[in-house]
Amino acid sequence: MHPHTEPADAAPRPQDPQEPALRASGLVKRYGDGPAAVTAVAGVDLAFARGGFTAVMGPSGSGKSTLMHLLAGLDTPTAGRVTVEGHDLAALGDRELTAFRRERIGFVFQAFNLLPALTAEENVLLPLRLSGRRPDRALFDEVVGSLGLGDRLGHRPGQLSGGQQQRVAVARALLTRPAVVFADEPTGALDVATGRELLGHLRQACDRLGRTVVMVTHDPVAATYADRAVLMSDGALHGTLDAPTADGVVAAMARAEGVR
Numbered sequence: 001m002h003p004h005t006e007p008a009d010a011a012p013r014p015q016d017p018q019e020p021a022l023r024a025s026g027l028v029k030r031y032g033d034g035p036a037a038v039t040a041v042a043g044v045d046l047a048f049a050r051g052g053f054t055a056v057m058g059p060s061g062s063g064k065s066t067l068m069h070l071l072a073g074l075d076t077p078t079a080g081r082v083t084v085e086g087h088d089l090a091a092l093g094d095r096e097l098t099a100f101r102r103e104r105i106g107f108v109f110q111a112f113n114l115l116p117a118l119t120a121e122e123n124v125l126l127p128l129r130l131s132g133r134r135p136d137r138a139l140f141d142e143v144v145g146s147l148g149l150g151d152r153l154g155h156r157p158g159q160l161s162g163g164q165q166q167r168v169a170v171a172r173a174l175l176t177r178p179a180v181v182f183a184d185e186p187t188g189a190l191d192v193a194t195g196r197e198l199l200g201h202l203r204q205a206c207d208r209l210g211r212t213v214v215m216v217t218h219d220p221v222a223a224t225y226a227d228r229a230v231l232m233s234d235g236a237l238h239g240t241l242d243a244p245t246a247d248g249v250v251a252a253m254a255r256a257e258g259v260r
């Protein structure tokens with residue numbers, strides 16, 4: 001469906017089940033030219049195993065959002081490559097990339113990004129509708145049930161609490177069975193308890209549905225829901241923590257701040 005233009009030995013094979021859900025190779029993003037140029041991402045190599053949950057952390061301005069936008073195909077790198085299940089994003093034209101994002105990538109943003117005129121159910125089903133795909137009713141029932149949205153499906157976003165809106169956004173991100181779900185500060189607009197609940201739902205998306213989750217967060221406790229925390233500093237990877245603890249993340253963040 002997405003033919004590779006490069007020789008087989010230079011590119012991973014798209015259908016290879018061993019290929020990670022997501023891979024960044026030599027990823028660089030530079031803004032501007034000359035002395036005013038800013039290198040937001042300075043050569044990142046990172047693989048994201050299928051079904052894993054990664055928290056991307058680091059000081060303000062360290063390049064987390066830029067990295068996430070590159071990984072999600074929302075921005076194009078200055079150098080390097082992003083592959084999603086072996087598909088090189090650079091090999092896709094604009095329209096193919098838009099379709100690929102809609103079908104293979106799920107997004108959960110801080111500002112929910114639900115359409116106010118649509119009901120919760122219509123919001124959840126929108127990406128599938130735009131792709132001309134039929135909803136999988138069993139998956140719909142499982143996701144909506146486990147997110148506790150069953151009695152809210154007819155409500156519009158304005159009639160839902162922040163936590164409920166965010167759960168609608170999670171359901172929408174899961175219904176397409178995406179290769180990767182990106183969450184950008186998903187608990188930023190929520191109170192602590194509601195935020196923790198939301199993190200539990202992202203965890204379950206990995207454990208029960210086998211989804212791959214990449215979450216940008218400033219919150220060391222949020223990172224404990226992940227299998228791995230990667231720390232950015234000045235656009236580069238500063239370190240990786242497996243099975244992160246809040247204390248471990250705080251200490252590693254302090255070291256990352258120290259090298260700036």
Ligand SMILES: Nc1ncnc2c1ncn2[C@@H]1O[C@H](COP(=O)(O)OP(=O)(O)OP(=O)(O)O)[C@@H](O)[C@H]1O
Nearest residue numbers: 031038039040058059060061062063064065066067
């Ligand atoms: N469109 C742009 N044009 C110029 N510079 C940019 C642009 N976007 C980001 N930058 C710069 O790139 C660097 C990394 O920014 P980025 O937003 O990725 O950091 P971040 O770690 O997500 O920060 P925060 O935690 O504050 O959201 C910063 O120095 C920022 O000013």
